[in-house]
Amino acid sequence: MPEFATRLLAWHARAGRHDLPWQRPRTPYRVWLSEIMLQQTQVATVIPYFERFTARFATLPDLAAAPLDEVLHLWTGLGYYARARNLHRAAQQVCEQHSGQLPSELEALSALPGIGRSTAAAILAQAHGQRQPILDGNVKRVLCRHRAVPGWPGETAVQKQLWRIADALTPAGQAADYTQAIMDLGALVCTRARPRCADCPVSADCLARAAGSVADYPQPRPRRALPQRRTCLLLLRRADGSVLLERRPPAGIWGGLWSLPQYEGDLDSLSEWCRQRYGLLPGALQAGDGFVHTFSHFRLHITPLECPVSPADAVLDAPDRLWYNPINPPRLGLAAPVRRLLFA
Structure with missing residues (x-):
């Protein structure tokens, strides 16, 4: 062994x-x-x-x-x-x-x-x-430090070297x-920040520790600025407090989850958009406090828009739409920003 x-x-x-x-x-x-x-x-x-x-x-x-x-x-x-x-x-x-x-x-x-x-x-x-x-991520960090493996572990050549060492x-x-x-x-020990080298059972022959360069490994992914995107999430609310939700497509962000309708057009056109898409007549629009939701590859700036609507029956014709009442919610997967808005 x-x-x-x-x-x-x-x-x-x-x-x-x-x-x-x-x-x-x-x-x-x-x-x-x-x-x-x-x-x-x-x-x-x-x-x-x-x-x-x-x-x-x-x-x-x-x-x-x-x-x-x-x-x-x-x-x-x-x-x-x-x-x-x-x-x-x-x-x-x-x-x-x-x-x-x-x-x-x-x-x-x-x-x-x-x-x-x-x-x-x-x-x-x-x-x-x-x-x-x-x-996995923890093992990559241990091996990069123990053997002072240069480069970002996501690179193909570095991965191949780490697999050889792991084997x-x-x-x-x-x-x-x-x-x-x-x-x-x-x-627990060879953590990303503040590693406890004194408690490590393999520190005696750790090349990064010997060189005083533990913090340099593993080398980070080359930095790039995250793109910024913007959207509105619509809280189209009936008189009973329920809001309209739509199931997201299987692929893409929040795939398969239920989400508030997204709208990215001109606010002056929102009423007509709701009529054409849902058969709904929106009332007075009220914007809530915006917030940012960060994905691994971009940041999404979200503005919630609260809007009473009537009538409500037309949207029930679509299988991937429903009225969701937060007081007695069905068991559905919700996108995190949607859950934040519904249960704030």
Whole structure:
């Protein structure tokens, strides 16, 4: 066993995380669900979502059989909603193609929606004990510092180098423990800010620490200015307090979620737009306080526009529109800014 792994496993036995909810029991389904939720999201944030999810969808077939709206409803607030849509699609494919059991081969598992090479490897290592190197964000940071790997980890050449290092360091045995250990090391000790090098079990031969350059690794993604976009979200409200919602297209921002209607035209044309699109007659318009919602690739400046409307029946003809009453809300997945406006 590589000395790196020996020291890491000894540290994990005394200081690692052993009581995470997906470790009790550590089934392929629960490990898969946790790995998807943990993508770009911290453990403390994920735990309550994981517990609610597994309480409702105890098994993979339960998830596959559920309406997408309910899946997105339980995901609301966790962000990166493509993960939830892919999770649902993958569960359905597993039921259709693999008799309801997640594949135990890397290639077949990686072929499912939302499961990349590292996620598949983590599932197989933790749920089946297979020797599979992983390379999630925490592991990239650990390896970049330990081996002083230059460049941004998102670059193809840097990724290839990190995969070679990860493979060389992964032991033949104790796959589940090692996988959890190296993820824990990045999450608890070799953190992005203020790493605790004095507590690190592999600091003795860490090249970045020896050079006094831990903060320089991993090197950041080359900076670029985020584009700025603007939109209005319409709170078209009936007399009973309910507002009109529309389901977003499956692809794109907030894909598959329910959102307030977006309007980006001239305010003088809003009344005619509402008449043509919804058959509604808007009343007096009132603008609310604007705010900014930041996506990974742009910033969206949102202005809420409150507007009483009548009559209300015409919009019910469309399958992807509904009247949503925040006092007695249906179980739907809502875009975060919409939830903010409805429940402020």
